[in-house]
Amino acid sequence: MSPLISICIPAYKNVLFLKRLLDSIAIQDFKAYEVAVCDDSPDGNVEALVMGYEGKFPALKYQHNQPPRGMPENWNAVIAMATGQWIKIMHDDDWFLTADALNKFASRTHTAADFIFSNYENNFMDPAGKIIRKGSMVFPKYRLQAIIREPLLLLADNKIGPPSVCMVRKAAGISYDKRLRWRVDIDYYKTVLSKRPAAELLEDILVGVGINENQVTNQTKNIPEVELPEAFILLQKYGTVSLKNWIIYDSWWRMFRNMHIDSYEKLQQFVPETWPPVIIRMLHFMQRTPQFFLKTGVTSKLCMLLSFMASKSRIQ
Template identity: 30%
Template sequence: MPKVSICIPAYMQVAYLKECLLSISEQTIKDYELIISDDSPDDSVYNLIKQFDFGGRLKYFKNSSPLGSPKNWNFAIQHATSDLIKLMHHDDSFSSPQSLEKFISLMDENPTANFGFSASKVKNVTNNKSWIHTASERQVAQIQTNPELLILGNLIGSPSSTIYRRNINIEYDNKLKWLVDIDFYIRVIQQGNKIVNTQEAFITTPTNASHQVTEECINNCQLELYEYTTLYLKNQDQVSGNTSINNHLLGILAKYRIFNKKALHLEPYFTSQQIDVLEQLLVRFKNQPIIKFIYYVYWWQNGPLFLIKIIRFLIHQAYSLLSLIRLLYNPKNYKNQ
């Protein structure tokens, strides 16, 4: 049995996939199996992989009809035989020839941890700028205790930056598209799995690429409201009293200028429970006009750009100061602020 299963759910984009496969072929450790699940409507992926020789370690599956994301992720993972699962998006790549070996060492050196992740080098394809996406020790400790805080922001990164033991036995939720990774991470940690991380970037990932799911989902009102309310309901007992998470959802409503029920136009696929969550949040705008005013100003879009940036900076600073005051006044309640 190989040490690790590298699972790639592929869909066209052969230029990115070629870079990904090249980075795999250059890895110093060869004790792996490579599983490619191909959702492409053509033979572009198959024709590409014929150019590579992985020494019999490659398992290729061509889906007769596209499974879509994330069902294709789960399909690839279901064919893994190793104890360690290394999901790789086809447009991501290993940062160095030692990356896979370091991923494995991260888990071997922490045998009580079932889930690990590294930092990521993020490259903006529009301006060629790059930065390191990483989580601090304090942030990792926070999400280990309160994984629901990931709703506020994905501190872990894309699934390509993760490695986990197959025995966690959790799949990605096929009903989700944008927040599917956050939902997965929350459920993994809620199950009691210990997490481990490194601030070294083992993965390089693009951003602002037109083919990415994030680009398809961003500024999609119905999708954002559907997925955030889905996560809210899944974790309702943990988040219903969390001021930061409730404010985060209010910010999404304000982003789309939804300040009352009349402006809440939802598609028929929303459940009554999701509608109830949104309507309960809107009550806060009605009962707390100051919050409504702050969000209205924050998402003000018709003024000069420099003025909008100044306003948003001041609001961020005011919110941080308010959180600090609450912490000093009552430290026991900090986790809910």
């Protein structure tokens, strides 16, 4: 009989943090689960650690990738190993905060939802892995239906959080887009919620999210060579109609402003493709705007709203 939940761990070298995650799984009072680990590490340290947990989990699977797949292909590979009805991705630097966390996820599997997520706690760590600061991340419940209707609102602020706080019904059949790194989680949420528009929020803080200097966020945020090609991919996949929402329009405005892309010519230097007219108009507006207006949050927001009102009726 297949388990209800597959805990899927894409691993890479991070033995210290992975042990914390595996220990947090071993104490779960809900037992209808399996653990699948897909390992991109160049050595056998992760395998040795994982094999030490045989007998501590109801079921354990391990796969070592040669050559390494990289993210997010390793995420898709570990999902392919799963036999459970639900997929619970857990990154190796995240963990369950309480022994009943998995049980609380399981308690919502009998609803109509195909997407379940919880509140979580950010844990900022020093290079040795010591937690130096914490912060609770609480999803604003009143925004749930708006985000289900238009998941690209998460471009402005990813209120759901990282994949480790989520669980998705396997029957949804959704994979992560291997072309993406920075926007990969938002793209995944958009795909899931567009195909299966039902979600459940667990208001308890159930997952600890480790934040350290080696994370992808620190290697991709506000880097034009990464963010702009991915932005173009999202426009290809989903079109521009979402920019009729001023919050989403503002997220694009802020992305360009933060990377100092204030003309179409600069954008073309990084992605020499034909961008949609709404993006070209936005950049032409920014180019005509005095720079000191763009550098201040209040005046930049006002300029964005003027640009938005001038473009909204022509967005298709």
